Amino acid sequence: MTTQGEALSKEVIFDLFSRYVSPPKVRFFQQVGIDFVIGRREGAFLWDVDGRRQLIDCHCNGGVFNLGHRHPELVRTLQESLSALDIGNHHLVSEWRARLGARLAELTPGDLTYTVFGVSGGEAIDLAIKVARGYTGRPRIISARGGYHGHTGLALAAGDEKYRRPFGPMPPGFVQVPFNDLEALDAVMDETTAAVLLETVPATSGIVVPDPEYLPGVRELCDRYGALLIIDEVQAGLGRTGRLWGVEHYQVLPDILVIGKGLSGGLYPITATVLRPPLIRVFEPDPFIHVSTFGGAELGVPVALKVLEITATPDFLAHVRAMAAYFRQAFASLAARHTGLLVRLRQLGLMMGIELPHPQAGPLFSRMAYEAGLLCVYAYNDPRVVQFLPPLTVDRVLAEEIVQRVDQALTVTAQVLAQGKEAGAWSD
Numbered sequence: 001m002t003t004q005g006e007a008l009s010k011e012v013i014f015d016l017f018s019r020y021v022s023p024p025k026v027r028f029f030q031q032v033g034i035d036f037v038i039g040r041r042e043g044a045f046l047w048d049v050d051g052r053r054q055l056i057d058c059h060c061n062g063g064v065f066n067l068g069h070r071h072p073e074l075v076r077t078l079q080e081s082l083s084a085l086d087i088g089n090h091h092l093v094s095e096w097r098a099r100l101g102a103r104l105a106e107l108t109p110g111d112l113t114y115t116v117f118g119v120s121g122g123e124a125i126d127l128a129i130k131v132a133r134g135y136t137g138r139p140r141i142i143s144a145r146g147g148y149h150g151h152t153g154l155a156l157a158a159g160d161e162k163y164r165r166p167f168g169p170m171p172p173g174f175v176q177v178p179f180n181d182l183e184a185l186d187a188v189m190d191e192t193t194a195a196v197l198l199e200t201v202p203a204t205s206g207i208v209v210p211d212p213e214y215l216p217g218v219r220e221l222c223d224r225y226g227a228l229l230i231i232d233e234v235q236a237g238l239g240r241t242g243r244l245w246g247v248e249h250y251q252v253l254p255d256i257l258v259i260g261k262g263l264s265g266g267l268y269p270i271t272a273t274v275l276r277p278p279l280i281r282v283f284e285p286d287p288f289i290h291v292s293t294f295g296g297a298e299l300g301v302p303v304a305l306k307v308l309e310i311t312a313t314p315d316f317l318a319h320v321r322a323m324a325a326y327f328r329q330a331f332a333s334l335a336a337r338h339t340g341l342l343v344r345l346r347q348l349g350l351m352m353g354i355e356l357p358h359p360q361a362g363p364l365f366s367r368m369a370y371e372a373g374l375l376c377v378y379a380y381n382d383p384r385v386v387q388f389l390p391p392l393t394v395d396r397v398l399a400e401e402i403v404q405r406v407d408q409a410l411t412v413t414a415q416v417l418a419q420g421k422e423a424g425a426w427s428d
């Protein structure tokens with residue numbers, strides 16, 4: 001069924017997509033033998049548009065679908081929004097943006113207080129960098145090699161080199177260091193450093209869970225050099241790690257916290273850059289120095305509030321931790337049975353990465369997982385690792401089903417590797 005007119009066949013969709021959207025993307029999926037077009041979606045499940053294939057979503061767009069697809073309460077909330085609201089006017093004072101700002105101030109750590117709304121994670125990171133530079137009057141932004149913060153201007157400049165290479169000169173002042181290495185960070189920090197920008201658990205570089213002392217050490221270095229700490233929780237936030245915010249595991253208070261993806265409930269794009277009180281000074285001379293027409297669109301705000309209401313309860317977070325414990329145990333058994341292939345499960349709560357022995361194995365496993373009915377995608381900056389992010393609403397029965405399918409995919413991956421077959425590429 002389509003929302004307008006007759007359903008299109010899959011063949012026609014591929015043809016239109018190739019002619020009018022992205023021929024290289026269509027070629028890619030044809031090459032790797034994946035002819036999936038999202039049709040029906042509900043809870044943890046996605047169906048092919050022809051209804052023939054069902055996938056359990058263990059990718060969740062990096063956390064957009066933390067609460068599954070089309071969560072009934074979120075759908076109802078958006079429907080109610082539609083009966084009264086529209087985008088609103090981003091220049092005016094807004095009841096709905098005020099309500100969401102207040103709730104975020106309550107729920108975020110320490111004295112994080114003021115929210116600047118955006119539409120995308122990249123935009124929210126751009127704004128965080130602008131604030132850091134505007135507040136400190138310093139140019140330098142230090143981020144992690146292999147990190148990912150989005151494809152917009154300043155976020156792109158802070159990310160991995162391969163995403164920047166084709167696009168010419170980048171803004172100056174960006175430096176990357178290895179993640180989880182305090183000495184390397186200390187070596188590049190100085191009085192020109194405006195901010196250190198890090199994901200709590202870098203996802204695109206393979207769900208790298210930092211050592212317990214790393215983020216507190218980064219905080220100390222920032223304090224020593226008078227730099228700000230920007231924490232990107234676009235993926236790690238909103239309960240994914242078993243706490244509402246990933247940084248809570250490390251008792252670190254960032255100066256700026258960036259929230260995206262899951263705040264949308266998968267229904268209405270919205271992101272938040274939350275600032276500690278002194279930083280609002282940047283907007284004192286001109287409160288319109290940064291605006292975003294669709295940022296914090298009023299239609300999406302009640303959905304975001306509902307996401308927070310569901311996610312922030314102790315029971316919900318306890319459920320995430322309980323399911324994380326189940327996966328930890330299940331993967332320990334899988335590792336014993338798939339020695340030489342399954343290295344380990346990288347894990348902080350339900351932020352998980354399946355570590356395999358070499359870079360060919362991740363793309364191959366992703367392909368085999370697809371055959372086994374799972375959507376999970378390897379980490380683009382470390383293809384040994386397959387990002388494994390089931391919805392946080394996963395229950396024990398579904399978790400067992402997922403583990404069974406992972407087992408199946410590992411078995412076939414091992415067989416194909418043993419036959420020396422080449423893994424096809426499969427990209428995020």
Ligand SMILES: Cc1ncc(COP(=O)(O)O)c(C=O)c1O
Pocket residue numbers: 062119120121122123125148149150151199203232233234235260261
């Ligand atoms: C950690 C992180 N930060 C920022 C972004 C950028 O978000 P968006 O795609 O909404 O611009 C992403 C997207 O995957 C991300 O994973």
